[in-house]
Amino acid sequence: MSETRIDRRFAALKAEGRAAFVTYVMAGDPNYDASLEVVKGLPAAGADIIEVGLPFTDPMADGPAIQQAGLRALAAGATLRSTLKLISDFRKTDDDTPIVLMGYYNPIYAYGVDSFLEDALKAGVDGLIVVDLPSEEDEELCIPALKAGLNFIRLATPTTDDHRLPTVLANSSGFLYYVSIAGTTGAAAPKPSDVAVALERIRKTAKLPIAVGFGIRTGAQAAEIARIADGAVVGTALVEQIALGTDDQDAVKRLLALATEISDGIKSVRKN
Amino acid sequence: MTQLNTFRAGPDETGHFGIYGGQFVAETLMPLILELNEAYESSKKDPEFAAQLSGLLKHFVGRESPLYFAERLTEHYGGAKIYLKREDLNHTGAHKINNCMGQILLAMRMGKKRIIAETGAGQHGVATATVAARFGLKCAIYMGETDIERQKPNVFRMKLLGAEVIPVTSGSRTLKDALNEALRDWVTNVADTFYIIGTVAGPHPYPELVRDFQNVIGEETRRQMMAQEGRLPDTLLACIGGGSNAMGLFHPFLDDDSVEMIGVEAAGHGIETGQHAASLNGGTPGILHGNRTYLLQDEDGQITEAHSISAGLDYPGIGPEHAWLNDIGRVKYVNATDSEALEAFQLCCKLEGIIPALESAHALAHLETLAPSLPKDHLIVINLSGRGDKDIFTVADALGVEL
Numbered sequence: 059m060s061e062t063r064i065d066r067r068f069a070a071l072k073a074e075g076r077a078a079f080v081t082y083v084m085a086g087d088p089n090y091d092a093s094l095e096v097v098k099g100l101p102a103a104g105a106d107i108i109e110v111g112l113p114f115t116d117p118m119a120d121g122p123a124i125q126q127a128g129l130r131a132l133a134a135g136a137t138l139r140s141t142l143k144l145i146s147d148f149r150k151t152d153d154d155t156p157i158v159l160m161g162y163y164n165p166i167y168a169y170g171v172d173s174f175l176e177d178a179l180k181a182g183v184d185g186l187i188v189v190d191l192p193s194e195e196d197e198e199l200c201i202p203a204l205k206a207g208l209n210f211i212r213l214a215t216p217t218t219d220d221h222r223l224p225t226v227l228a229n230s231s232g233f234l235y236y237v238s239i240a241g242t243t244g245a246a247a248p249k250p251s252d253v254a255v256a257l258e259r260i261r262k263t264a265k266l267p268i269a270v271g272f273g274i275r276t277g278a279q280a281a282e283i284a285r286i287a288d289g290a291v292v293g294t295a296l297v298e299q300i301a302l303g304t305d306d307q308d309a310v311k312r313l314l315a316l317a318t319e320i321s322d323g324i325k326s327v328r329k330n
Numbered sequence: 331m332t333q334l335n336t337f338r339a340g341p342d343e344t345g346h347f348g349i350y351g352g353q354f355v356a357e358t359l360m361p362l363i364l365e366l367n368e369a370y371e372s373s374k375k376d377p378e379f380a381a382q383l384s385g386l387l388k389h390f391v392g393r394e395s396p397l398y399f400a401e402r403l404t405e406h407y408g409g410a411k412i413y414l415k416r417e418d419l420n421h422t423g424a425h426k427i428n429n430c431m432g433q434i435l436l437a438m439r440m441g442k443k444r445i446i447a448e449t450g451a452g453q454h455g456v457a458t459a460t461v462a463a464r465f466g467l468k469c470a471i472y473m474g475e476t477d478i479e480r481q482k483p484n485v486f487r488m489k490l491l492g493a494e495v496i497p498v499t500s501g502s503r504t505l506k507d508a509l510n511e512a513l514r515d516w517v518t519n520v521a522d523t524f525y526i527i528g529t530v531a532g533p534h535p536y537p538e539l540v541r542d543f544q545n546v547i548g549e550e551t552r553r554q555m556m557a558q559e560g561r562l563p564d565t566l567l568a569c570i571g572g573g574s575n576a577m578g579l580f581h582p583f584l585d586d587d588s589v590e591m592i593g594v595e596a597a598g599h600g601i602e603t604g605q606h607a608a609s610l611n612g613g614t615p616g617i618l619h620g621n622r623t624y625l626l627q628d629e630d631g632q633i634t635e636a637h638s639i640s641a642g643l644d645y646p647g648i649g650p651e652h653a654w655l656n657d658i659g660r661v662k663y664v665n666a667t668d669s670e671a672l673e674a675f676q677l678c679c680k681l682e683g684i685i686p687a688l689e690s691a692h693a694l695a696h697l698e699t700l701a702p703s704l705p706k707d708h709l710i711v712i713n714l715s716g717r718g719d720k721d722i723f724t725v726a727d728a729l730g731v732e733l
Binding site for chain 1: 344352353354355356357358359360361362500501506507509510513514517518519520521614616617618619620625627629630631632633
């Protein structure tokens with residue numbers, strides 16, 4: 059498989075000696091224009107990789123903040139089609155920042171896997187995280203996506219033991235997303251010492267870069283994760299800023315300000 | 331391709347019935363689901379497990395339930411001979427307890443200390459709270475706020491039985507959202523918690539194991555009909571939300587060519603209005619709650635809200651085995667509206683002295699179309715899946731009666 063923007067970014071960061079700041083925002087939240095402004099602003103705010111959430115009515119692995127973000131986006135008319143348009147609009151001005159589309163399978167299934175892969179590549183998507191497609195369902199999307207040249211990024215969790223880990227790693231690429239707690243998004247802050255132990259175990263098998271997420275809300279927390287992982291993922295804390303905004307402009311400003319603060323935390327950690 | 335020589339072999343090893351079923355869950359849950367599958371497979375080989383379950387079904391649940399000749403309904407329609415499989419007479423008043431009893435024995439076998447469940451009408455919640463009380467396990471029931479409002483008596487029953495009832499305020503605040511919330515709880519409390527799913531849906535092995543625990547309905551019916559009529563029934567009729575009562579009645583007869591089977595979905599205000607809960611008649615295949623099946627959804631794959639007067643049928647999906655049986659044509663799926671179900675509800679009260687659940691009234695409603703034109707020796711069995719005491723407030727409201 060040829061190199062994607064994700065592979066290149068992790069290689070560059072490794073050379074630079076720091077961890078990646080992986081941001082998650084919901085496509086179309088609170089509406090298309092403000093959301094495009096957020097995505098366009100994220101690289102300048104320090105994001106190394108952007109996960110774009112695909113709104114879904116029934117996000118069974120997400121906590122209240124991301125559920126609400128998805129419902130806001132849907133109420134403002136977001137669809138898979140408009141999410142891909144958002145990404146291609148972003149690509150007009152940024153051809154370097156990797157984009158990972160993250161969501162649930164049903165909207166993709168309804169769109170049709172083949173046309174989805176074609177349109178996602180055209181829009182400039184680099185990788186996919188599909189929460190409800192475990193390895194057992196690789197035939198559905200993972201294998202076609204890999205063939206099409208996209209990364210398929212998989213989640214490993216505290217329940218992914220040594221027996222399970224090789225199954226999770228097979229057919230996964232780009233990076234491994236370690237979910238630091240058993241729970242839904244935004245639930246609790248992980249204990250860095252527990253995470254370190256888990257990462258040590260996973261690294262014995264996994265050759266991919268490992269980004270750690272769930273529960274990271276501040277620059278200081280992100281810095282602790284940056285010390286032990288190849289990347290820190292922040293979603294809920296960013297998405298909450300949209301709900302706190304007094305209007306669209308304020309929401310965008312808040313989100314990007316928090317991203318900058320967290321990015322500073324991550325960039326303060328030098329590894330070589 | 332070889333011809334199927336049985337309809338009863340599913341699911342395959344990967345949990346699929348044709349293209350339906352599967353294991354579409356977050357990675358956190360995969361090890362638990364695989365562990366559940368192993369525990370279930372080993373329980374099937376354990377004669378002690380079977381003996382314990384059958385003892386509890388007899389002495390605690392009160393099985394077997396009667397297969398009752400509904401003389402006056404038969405007379406009313408003037409055609410086929412109508413029998414009612416009286417699941418309403420089970421302890422807790424519905425078929426749901428058959429499955430709960432099986433699953434709680436599995437939970438204890440796996441060493442789990444805490445039970446969670448989702449509920450719509452409250453029947454599955456009450457049955458789960460009941461078995462949790464019986465075996466002294468902690469129990470939390472997720473229920474949509476809308477359903478809590480329309481099923482107050484069942485909410486109080488669950489509380490009396492020691493369960494915590496957790497109101498779900500996300501999404502449409504009904505059964506599908508309760509399921510989402512229960513899955514979120516399970517993802518969070520993976521170590522000690524067992525999720526008792528109430529219908530033949532969810533990730534493999536749930537559709538299979540719930541079906542197996544409900545098969546007692548059809549197995550008894552077969553025995554009872556042989557004893558009473560000396561032959562198999564001609565038509566089986568059952569209502570379908572997720573489809574567990576229908577699957578339990580149908581499955582033991584799937585390979586009997588002479589037996590026709592009809593599932594009745596809830597048409598709400600009518601399929602054409604878009605306000606219904608008929609996933610097969612008004613939905614398309616998609617992925618939700620761990621399986622591929624027919625769903626009510628828009629063209630973007632967003633799940634739309636179901637509507638039915640019956641909280642127990644108010645779900646935008648259906649068990650994957652039903653989806654498969656629909657596609658291959660072995661079972662016919664029809665529907666009944668809110669008002670047709672209300673009529674049938676009242677008729678059953680007046681003619682048979684039995685207050686049926688509004689869910690079961692959907693199956694009864696199809697008699698109007700089916701029964702009159704059939705010969706008098708045609709044997710119909712309707713699964714009277716639950717009793718309707720819980721529904722009297724909804725019915726009074728629909729009829730404009732103030733209590």
